[in-house]
Amino acid sequence: MKLQPDKSDVQTITAQGPGWIRVQADRIDHSALIGSRGQRIAWPCTRFEDLGPEHFAQLVELGSEVVIFGSGLRLRFPQPAWLRPLIARRIGLETMDTAAACRTYNILAQEGRDVIAALLLETEA
Structure with missing residues (x-):
């Protein structure tokens, strides 16, 4: 799917x-x-089942105000215990499938929000 954001100086996801x-x-x-x-960091996971608390702890270090978690081809939620470091730093996290996460990231980034998209890229569910 091609995404067509308005012209912007922020990094956007242009297709998915x-x-x-x-x-x-x-x-x-x-x-x-x-x-x-402008962050672009490889996230070492290929399947939802590969995710663990260390993946979400890494998000705290980036210091954004909100994280959009793209859980792959379908909506799946991380274990609540994995989110404790984010909650302790008052960093919001929203979960959605990866396609929706890409669209939501673009909207928030273009609004000037300090946002991180944590995108699980799967080829099959």
């Missing part, structure tokens, strides 16, 4: 499909953390 995203003109074929301040 099963197992990939495009950030500006760069195609990314692995799970990633994408930030409105």
Whole structure:
């Protein structure tokens, strides 16, 4: 799916499909953390079952005000205990499938919010 954001100076996700995203003109074929301040960090997980508390603890270090978690091809929620470090730092987290997370990230980033999209990129459910 091609996404058409308004013209903006912030980093946006310009397209998305099963197992990939495009950030500006760069195609990314692995799970990633994408930030409105220009962050592009590989996120070492290929399946939802690979996720653990260390993946969500990594999000705290990025210091954003909100995290949009794209849980893959379908909506799945992380274990509440994994979110404790985020809650302790008062960082909001919203969970949705990865396609919806890409769209939501773009909206928040264009509004000037300090947002991180934590995107699990799966090729099959």
